[in-house]
Amino acid sequence: MEGISAYIWIFCVGLVIGSFLNVLIYRIPRKLSFGFNRSFCPSCKEKIKFYDNIPVVSYIILKGKCRNCKAGISFRYPLVELLNGLIYAFLLHNFGPSMEFIVFCFLSSVLITIFFIDLDFQIIPDLLTMPGMAVGLGVSLLPGGIGIVSSLIGLAVGGGVLYLIALGGDWLFKKESMGGGDIKMAAMLGAFLGWQKVVFIFFAAAVIGLMISLVIMLFSKKLRVSRVVPFGPFLALGAFAAIVYGDSVIAYYISNYLKI
Numbered sequence: 001m002e003g004i005s006a007y008i009w010i011f012c013v014g015l016v017i018g019s020f021l022n023v024l025i026y027r028i029p030r031k032l033s034f035g036f037n038r039s040f041c042p043s044c045k046e047k048i049k050f051y052d053n054i055p056v057v058s059y060i061i062l063k064g065k066c067r068n069c070k071a072g073i074s075f076r077y078p079l080v081e082l083l084n085g086l087i088y089a090f091l092l093h094n095f096g097p098s099m100e101f102i103v104f105c106f107l108s109s110v111l112i113t114i115f116f117i118d119l120d121f122q123i124i125p126d127l128l129t130m131p132g133m134a135v136g137l138g139v140s141l142l143p144g145g146i147g148i149v150s151s152l153i154g155l156a157v158g159g160g161v162l163y164l165i166a167l168g169g170d171w172l173f174k175k176e177s178m179g180g181g182d183i184k185m186a187a188m189l190g191a192f193l194g195w196q197k198v199v200f201i202f203f204a205a206a207v208i209g210l211m212i213s214l215v216i217m218l219f220s221k222k223l224r225v226s227r228v229v230p231f232g233p234f235l236a237l238g239a240f241a242a243i244v245y246g247d248s249v250i251a252y253y254i255s256n257y258l259k260i
């Protein structure tokens with residue numbers, strides 16, 4: 001596959017999978033089954049016709065309203081589809097048609113799903129992170145993979161560091177500061193990416209989290225710290241940064257600071 005047509009093809013595949021991610025984002029935290037039953041309108045519960053379920057296109061044709069009850073459809077649906085499509089095309093640009101490309105597409109889609117579920121419900125479902133760890137360990141064995149030893153160390157470092165931070169936070173604040181979901185998510189990321197990139201992710205997530213918190217504090221005077229701030233979205237953003245920039249940042253760090 002060469003040229004622009006490969007990108008358009010991968011973008012469309014990303015849109016279709018993005019549409020499935022919307023189903024997961026909606027159904028997993030509500031404990032609904034996500035088998036083969038068709039999508040329905042959250043307002044009137046009417047089943048959505050296949051021709052009204054085309055990623056992005058249907059949203060535009062229906063002008064963002066349900067055909068049956070005219071209730072507004074959240075802009076989030078086409079946004080998730082577009083985001084997933086664009087990320088797939090971007091990853092193809094970065095990694096070419098390779099095993100890495102497929103693995104990172106898969107991981108990115110899991111991250112998008114976690115991002116929006118954690119944002120809405122402040123939970124990171126085991127249903128995503130536990131199989132995610134298994135897939136991460138599994139793909140480490142593939143040709144060009146990071147290897148099972150690196151994957152296991154990554155899993156232990158990712159989960160272990162956040163577990164220790166959680167213990168420290170619980171002791172400091174006398175309440176649960178970080179959920180088990182965050183710990184399992186970090187373990188999953190370690191299994192996929194290895195311990196070096198997990199360390200990168202923690203730094204990136206902390207920096208991104210700090211910047212976004214500062215922006216929110218500047219624009220919202222009534223920010224309360226009492227609410228548990230979901231850490232998953234920051235981990236997801238940090239992980240995406242690690243997928244794209246991790247290798248070059250780690251190589252730069254090693255060549256400049258770890259001269260022997």
Ligand SMILES: [Zn+2]
Pocket residue numbers: 041042043044045046066067068069070071
């Ligand atoms: Zn409706």
